[in-house]
Amino acid sequence: YINAIFRPFHSVKGVASFLNLGAIRTLAHDLETLLDKARNEALPVTPELIDLILDGSDTLKAMIGQLRDELEGREVTEMLDASDLVRRIKLAEQGAEMPKQPKKLGTILVEEGVINEEELNKALERSQIPPARKLGQTLITEGMASPKDVSRALRKQAQQVTDSSTIRVDIKKLDDLIDMVGELVITQSMIRQSDTLAALGDRKLVRDISQLASITSELQRSSTVLRMIPIKQTFQRMSRLVRDLSKNSGKLINVVTVGEDTEIDRNMVDEIYNPLVHMIRNAVDHGMEMPEDRIRAGKPERGTIKLKAFHRGGNIVIEISDDGRGLNREKIREKAIRNGLISPGDALTDQEVNRLILLPGFSTAEKITDISGRGVGMDVVKQAVEKLRGKMDIQSAEGKGTTFVTGFPLTMAIIDGMIVKVGGERYILPTVAIRQLIRPDRTAYNCIVGEAETINVMGRLLPLVRLHRLFDIEPVHANPWEATLVVMEGEKRSKCLLVDEILGKEEVVIKNLGEGLKRIKGVSGGAILGDGNVGLILDPEGLFEMAEAN
Incomplete structure (x- = not known):
């Protein structure tokens, strides 16, 4: 269908170019480009896009009609101006939100009760009688509206155009702005924690600095929002994927x-795409039943996959749910035992059984149709989610469906971190990976010659990782029962990190370490803390790999 629509615009462009009709050629060319992107699936075909193409078609017809009138000797007082339409088309080509078409003058006057529909139609007819006049002129000349009424309506129409206007800004400029605001946040935090400020005892200065901190926080929130875009386009791509998979599978x-208007950091859009695709594929391929199976189960022949997005706290939550067969926990448990992932005597909650499908060893080439098949590659999804400092949860009811709940931070520029001290150094651990903080007694510590040190945490033996050994630092506490242990979860396993002290929790601005330091294993970035000290942001999985290598 798009090809059939594309050809006439291409022909109009060719003829207009030959006859040197610049305005018609430009409009036809831009419409052709828009259709070409839709044809190649670079743009989703939305109702707004269809409206834009229809507006373009109508405008081309009107411009060609004016040209015909001129050739036949009829007076044309003013050629149509398509510049606003061309601007809207350009925005659509770039994937930007398309501004709405401003209401027409006649519509505004009817809504305000200045004229009625019958008077509007009569005025439109008379405005086309040579010499052609603008609608406003006709209404005033015919005594249907006063100059004041027309002027007010024109101002209202102009305001609509202003309200829908956008400005394009290079993403690098936005990133630079956010970086500078981050520096400002760090600086004001350092001032607030300064010993000199406390010694001055100047209450007015303290109040002024508190006000500065409040303004800085608001500026930080506002600047972060500048990089946010609606998740609508990502959802549209997912909808297309479901349609294709549905067609191929016969389901x-x-x-x-x-929640299509829920906003997310532009830098995260590409990062979350693959995890979402994987969850959608599993829902269609393995979660949803064939039509005849659904009918036998007393369900509607047509299944439903629901994509939902919303903000909660400082996170964006994305839920992908289906009304398919759900997870068969008994089969999952049996398979996990066969694969050696759990012992037959392990008492697991429903939630813990659900999470077994996220383990790397769960999936095998063997296909058990009684299980929804969601274990295939789901460990990859979990890794991708956690790489973005996100969390993943699974809710399922057998025979009713499954919901994957993923939560991501709204921005990649800021992290919630736990500040820990090892020797004289400070490190930042992502709170999203921290499960608990403990100070074990002597009996919980196990050390077998030739084997790794372990800590008994609620019946589980977790390997002990000594940060001071990984970074060659002299610790304050070498004995686990004198130090603090941070239980952390990586992509594939959990371990206990031994630190000297927990200094507190802080929201920090992530700083890139540069090309020379970015490949250091176990370190994902750096940050300047509120007291002015520099801390390295640690990567749990990298630390685990370092510990195992040592």
Whole structure:
């Protein structure tokens, strides 16, 4: 269908170029480009896009009609101006939100009760009688509206255009702005924690600095929002994927989207795409039943996959749910025992059984149809989510469906971190990976010659990782029962990190370490803390790999 629509615009462009009709050629060319992107799936075909193409078609017809009138000797007082339409098309080509078409003058006057529909139609007809006049002129000349009414309506129309206007800014400029605001946050935090400020005892100065801190925090929130875009386009791509998979699998599936206007950091859009695709594929391929199976189960023939996004706290939560067969926990448990992932005597909650499908060893080439098949590659999804400092949860009811709940931080520029001290150094651990803080007694510590040190944490033996050994630092406490242990979860396992002291929790601005330091294992970035000290942000999985290598 798009090819059929594309060809006439291409022909109009060719003829307009030959006849040197610049305005018609430009409009036809831009419409052709827009259709070409839609044809190649670079742009989703939305109702807004269809409206834009129809507006373009109508405008081209009107411009060609004016040209015909001129050739036939009829007076044309003013040629149509398509510049606003061309601007809207350009925005659509770039994937930007398309501004709405401003209401027409006649519509505004009818809504305000200045004229009625019958008077509007009569004025439109008379404005086309040579010599052609603008609608406003006709209404005033015919005594249907006063100059004041027309002027007010024109101002209202102009305001609509202003309200819908956007400005394009290079993403690097936004990143630079956010970086500078981050520096400002660090500086004001250092001032607030300064010993000199406390010694001065100047209450007014303290109040002024508190006000500065409040303004800085608001500036930080506002600047971060500048890089946010709606998740709508990502959901549209997911909807297309479901349609394709549905067609190929012979399953009948509806897609429901909720919260398309929920905003997310532009830098995260590409990062979350692959995890979402993987969850969608598993839902369609393994979670949803064939139409005949659904009918036998007393369900509607057509299944539903629901995509939902919303903000909660400082996170964006994305839920992918289906009304398919759900997880068969008994089969999952049996398979996990066969693969040596759990012991037959392990008492697991429903949630713990659900999370077994996220373990790397769960999936095998063997296919058990009684299980929804969601274990295939789901460990990869979990790794991708955690790489973005996100969390993943699974909710399922057998025979009713499954929901994957993923939560990501709204921005990649800021991290919630636990500040720990080892010797004289400070490190930042991502709180998203911290499960608990403990100070074990002597009996919980196990050390077998030739084997790794372990700590008994609620019946689980977790390997002990000594940060002071990994970074060659002299510790204050070498004995686990005198130090503090941070239980951390990586991509594939959990371990206990031994630190001297917990200094507190802090929201820090992530700083890139540069090309020379970015490949250091176990370190994902750096940050300047509120007291002015520099801390390295540690990567749990990298630390675990370092510990195992040593």
